[in-house]
Amino acid sequence: MINKFLGFTPKKEMLPSQTVTPDTEIDLSSHKYQKIWLGPNHPGVTGNMAVELTVQGNTIMKAQTHVGYLHRGFEKLIERRLFVQGFPTSIRMCVAEPDTNEYFIARATEELSGYADAVPEYANWLRMLSLEMARLQGLLRGVPGQGGTFALGIGVQWGVYLRDLILDRFEELTGARVYHMFIIAGGVRGNLPEGFKARMEDNLRDIDDFIVKIKKLMFHNSIFKTRAKGLAVITPDMVDKFGIVGTNARACGVKRDVRKDNPYLYYDQLDFDPPTATDGDVYARTWIRWQELIQTVDLIRQIMAKMPETGDIRCKMPNVLNWKIPKGETYVRLESGRGEMGMYYVTDGSDKPRRINLRGPSYNHAISVLEHMLIGADVADVHAIMVSLQTCPPEIER
Amino acid sequence: MNIKDILTPFTAWANVVKEPVTIKDPFNREAAPRYRGFHDNDIEACIGCGTCEAICENQAIDLIPVDGVETKDGDSGLRPQVDYGRCCWCALCVDICTTDSLRLTNEYTWIDTDPDNFIFTPGVTPKSWYKKEEGWRKPGNGYEFYSKERVDMEELHAEERIDSFIEFVKGYSKEQAEKEADRCVSCGICTATCPAHMGIPEYIKAIRNDDLEEGLRVLYETNPLPEICGRICTHKCEDVCSVGHNGDPLSIRWLKRYIADQNPSEKYKEILNQDTSKSNGKKVAIIGAGPSGLSAAYYLALLGYECTIFEKLPEAGGMMRYGIPEYRLPYDQIDKDVNYILELGVEIKYGVNIGTDIKLEQLGKDFDAVFSGTGLHLGRSTRIPGTDNENVYFATDLLREIVLGKDIYVPEKIVVIGGGNVAMDITRSLARLQQIKYGKVDCTATSLESEDIMPADREEVVEAREESAIVDPGWGPKSIEIENGKVKGLNVVKCLSVFDENHAFSPKFDEDNKKFFPADMVVESIGQGMDLSYLSKEFKEKLKFTERGRIKVDEYFQSGVEWLFVGGDIIEGPDVIHGIANGHKAAVGIDNLLNK
Numbered sequence A: 001m002i003n004k005f006l007g008f009t010p011k012k013e014m015l016p017s018q019t020v021t022p023d024t025e026i027d028l029s030s031h032k033y034q035k036i037w038l039g040p041n042h043p044g045v046t047g048n049m050a051v052e053l054t055v056q057g058n059t060i061m062k063a064q065t066h067v068g069y070l071h072r073g074f075e076k077l078i079e080r081r082l083f084v085q086g087f088p089t090s091i092r093m094c095v096a097e098p099d100t101n102e103y104f105i106a107r108a109t110e111e112l113s114g115y116a117d118a119v120p121e122y123a124n125w126l127r128m129l130s131l132e133m134a135r136l137q138g139l140l141r142g143v144p145g146q147g148g149t150f151a152l153g154i155g156v157q158w159g160v161y162l163r164d165l166i167l168d169r170f171e172e173l174t175g176a177r178v179y180h181m182f183i184i185a186g187g188v189r190g191n192l193p194e195g196f197k198a199r200m201e202d203n204l205r206d207i208d209d210f211i212v213k214i215k216k217l218m219f220h221n222s223i224f225k226t227r228a229k230g231l232a233v234i235t236p237d238m239v240d241k242f243g244i245v246g247t248n249a250r251a252c253g254v255k256r257d258v259r260k261d262n263p264y265l266y267y268d269q270l271d272f273d274p275p276t277a278t279d280g281d282v283y284a285r286t287w288i289r290w291q292e293l294i295q296t297v298d299l300i301r302q303i304m305a306k307m308p309e310t311g312d313i314r315c316k317m318p319n320v321l322n323w324k325i326p327k328g329e330t331y332v333r334l335e336s337g338r339g340e341m342g343m344y345y346v347t348d349g350s351d352k353p354r355r356i357n358l359r360g361p362s363y364n365h366a367i368s369v370l371e372h373m374l375i376g377a378d379v380a381d382v383h384a385i386m387v388s389l390q391t392c393p394p395e396i397e398r
Numbered sequence B: 001m002n003i004k005d006i007l008t009p010f011t012a013w014a015n016v017v018k019e020p021v022t023i024k025d026p027f028n029r030e031a032a033p034r035y036r037g038f039h040d041n042d043i044e045a046c047i048g049c050g051t052c053e054a055i056c057e058n059q060a061i062d063l064i065p066v067d068g069v070e071t072k073d074g075d076s077g078l079r080p081q082v083d084y085g086r087c088c089w090c091a092l093c094v095d096i097c098t099t100d101s102l103r104l105t106n107e108y109t110w111i112d113t114d115p116d117n118f119i120f121t122p123g124v125t126p127k128s129w130y131k132k133e134e135g136w137r138k139p140g141n142g143y144e145f146y147s148k149e150r151v152d153m154e155e156l157h158a159e160e161r162i163d164s165f166i167e168f169v170k171g172y173s174k175e176q177a178e179k180e181a182d183r184c185v186s187c188g189i190c191t192a193t194c195p196a197h198m199g200i201p202e203y204i205k206a207i208r209n210d211d212l213e214e215g216l217r218v219l220y221e222t223n224p225l226p227e228i229c230g231r232i233c234t235h236k237c238e239d240v241c242s243v244g245h246n247g248d249p250l251s252i253r254w255l256k257r258y259i260a261d262q263n264p265s266e267k268y269k270e271i272l273n274q275d276t277s278k279s280n281g282k283k284v285a286i287i288g289a290g291p292s293g294l295s296a297a298y299y300l301a302l303l304g305y306e307c308t309i310f311e312k313l314p315e316a317g318g319m320m321r322y323g324i325p326e327y328r329l330p331y332d333q334i335d336k337d338v339n340y341i342l343e344l345g346v347e348i349k350y351g352v353n354i355g356t357d358i359k360l361e362q363l364g365k366d367f368d369a370v371f372s373g374t375g376l377h378l379g380r381s382t383r384i385p386g387t388d389n390e391n392v393y394f395a396t397d398l399l400r401e402i403v404l405g406k407d408i409y410v411p412e413k414i415v416v417i418g419g420g421n422v423a424m425d426i427t428r429s430l431a432r433l434q435q436i437k438y439g440k441v442d443c444t445a446t447s448l449e450s451e452d453i454m455p456a457d458r459e460e461v462v463e464a465r466e467e468s469a470i471v472d473p474g475w476g477p478k479s480i481e482i483e484n485g486k487v488k489g490l491n492v493v494k495c496l497s498v499f500d501e502n503h504a505f506s507p508k509f510d511e512d513n514k515k516f517f518p519a520d521m522v523v524e525s526i527g528q529g530m531d532l533s534y535l536s537k538e539f540k541e542k543l544k545f546t547e548r549g550r551i552k553v554d555e556y557f558q559s560g561v562e563w564l565f566v567g568g569d570i571i572e573g574p575d576v577i578h579g580i581a582n583g584h585k586a587a588v589g590i591d592n593l594l595n596k
């Protein structure tokens, strides 16, 4: 097939998928291999991390991920600040979907101080709205972005434009475009502006069109199919072994979704069923995310229809400057665009957290799973695989 | 793979004929009305409390002095400066601003070549965006960072309290006190205004930490009479409390009382751990066991001085005991504070009248220094016709006699002239005595000042009315009606204004608008005067006096005679906390004098 398509027969070592296993002996002194560093500064790496590749021809024989270029000590910074001062820092742990981290800090402190049930209903719906909007803007970048890794740039431009429209909605709801700082202990920081729903609906209609267009562009595209199908296959037996979550797990048939398995906020009141696929390759993962795009648009519509018109946005809580939380610990989690994220939060009775630790999906996906997936892959596919695993270095290093 | 998969992507070419979606002029794009852009501050409204600085997690705010803003009561004179190299535009500073003066506008573009310019003082450094209405403001809908409502103090109902002198304000429970203490933003604006500069945020913090022993130690740093002040302080701190700008001020006085109440007197010595056993061999005489005298004695004792207080009356406390009714300040609470001072080795000689029993000059010889805080015990008269009648009294005299247990004259109808706290004290005391004697109250207080400018604390007026006394302000006393040598009542005319344009006392009356308060007894309570008869003529000549007839003192309350320090109501006030502050300062002054 490839011969027909290219019009010549490539040499064997130019072909992807030589049979390489993690145990393949590599003798560097044989001069048959070469080491290449990809990153830490490389436009194809979504953030600052590096992959040390040992290649033979185009084939990756061995891959080692290196992190540590982006360490800002966020967890420690938060541990040295008052509870209320934590959320502006927490959002920097994940640029793509900062809202999840705002939610963790709020939810964990509420749980540990006994205010979990006091959060007003209206505020909880607004939290859900902002979390789904965050997922939507992430998908608007992520789905066409996968095409981008195969040099399909046009979809990215469409997606970025539509994402900007969602950021416009974020801007009017939360007062900021990227770092929203909206979900705060006790509730949220603003009500729904007048006319918001209508403007959101306009944007969602544009996104409906985009969904159709991007389907044609990517999923009816011979190049995309050729390169994405069968690439970097995750098999169901890997899921538990590597701690794989989210769309990466769902794309190989393992249906994991915190929103369903352990509903938080009012997700049990929404009607949705997370899509799954069986192939577990880059194509399947992208396909699942495209379906999630449809589902997220629907969820936002459901939330806007079901939420109360108005109400209190924050419950009465202690003075934020004097707030102390009794000794305790909790693990809060949610389904982010990249899968289950969680935060382990420990308090010791003082006015600052004793320890916080973020459980981010990228830590597993982009360090251990990636190393595994790259063996035997073609050098040109590294970025595609990284993006398909939703690698987010800032979230690995906090 | 089929041919469709090769052709379909080309449908994207349809976009070539579409309008581009790019914003043509990104620099002039208006941000959303709620956008968190650049800071603005209403400099007039801001009080420099620094709460914005305290909450900023990036330490982007510094409070700095600003031209044209003066430090005054309730205003530190500082204003927040923001460093845009640190700020992350979270607007937590806006959400907590105690006066709502701080906000973020929705302006977000600022191009400058000098990085230092990005440190600026909102509202002061000229910026184009200040006029913009849009931007982030403190959200509504139940969103607040600290509670605006004060925790109410429980009191006895009027019916329960009117027939006795039992203390009617119950005091906070632990839970109530901690809840109230939680509202404090620890800004210290109150400390600056408190005459004694008490460590208010620190002792409120001790309440939050449930460390009341630490709380007591903080109180005693600046105030050796916490039980007393916790009850009857004029709480100037509460008038300026920053939380009061947008809600009820902290109940600072009741919190102080809570700390003092919760610490038993037997443990004071152990908690405060003050050693006064080592004398420095110097002796100080103190005239009057009122707040200033007790305070001076306390701080001098801590410095190793041997202090002897000479008190004319049979018990310590001065005006606090003989001027303030027991229902507001029970005697055992005065004793608690006084006894601790005595435990430190201070001696009080009761029933000694300086001037007659011992000459002041003699004290000057026998002691290394003398502090005089003799207070304002003389009543002032309106001098209207009829005041010479035997049933016209001064409030101060009556209050003292009640405490001394004398059987005072309590007729069925009484009228009190005066609108200050002392007037309310005597009105409410006499109302109680009437209730006990006749089973009903008929006591009226009338003042020159109208209701809105009455000098008495608002709560005093409200409580007097609850206790069935009548408060009828805005009348000028004209004459006391006397018939057959007996008081019949008080003639008054409407008072139109009390002060002239220059705020000088110059009352104007409407002589046609008359009223008559029938009464068998009239009490005058229009102010108190000092009795300086203990100063001999020759001694007076050595002292300097102010235009208003007060003894001239320096900042350490040292008079024109080197060894004589003077403080308390005769210098400043009148109130307890000024007395305490004066006593403390004078102690420092005396130490400076004797230890130099």
Ligand code: SF4
Binding pocket: B041, B045, B046, B047, B048, B049, B050, B051, B052, B053, B079, B080, B096, B097, B098, B099, B100, B101, B102
């Ligand atoms: S919190 Fe408000 S009032 Fe206080 S200093 Fe800051 S801007 Fe001024």
Ligand code: SF4
Binding pocket: B052, B055, B056, B057, B058, B059, B060, B061, B082, B086, B087, B088, B089, B090, B091, B092, B093, B094
């Ligand atoms: S907006 Fe946030 S970071 Fe900036 S000065 Fe205010 S509190 Fe500090």
Ligand code: SF4
Binding pocket: B183, B184, B185, B186, B187, B188, B189, B190, B191, B200, B201, B204, B240, B241, B242, B243, B250, B252
């Ligand atoms: S009592 Fe009021 S003025 Fe004093 S520190 Fe607390 S908030 Fe500030």
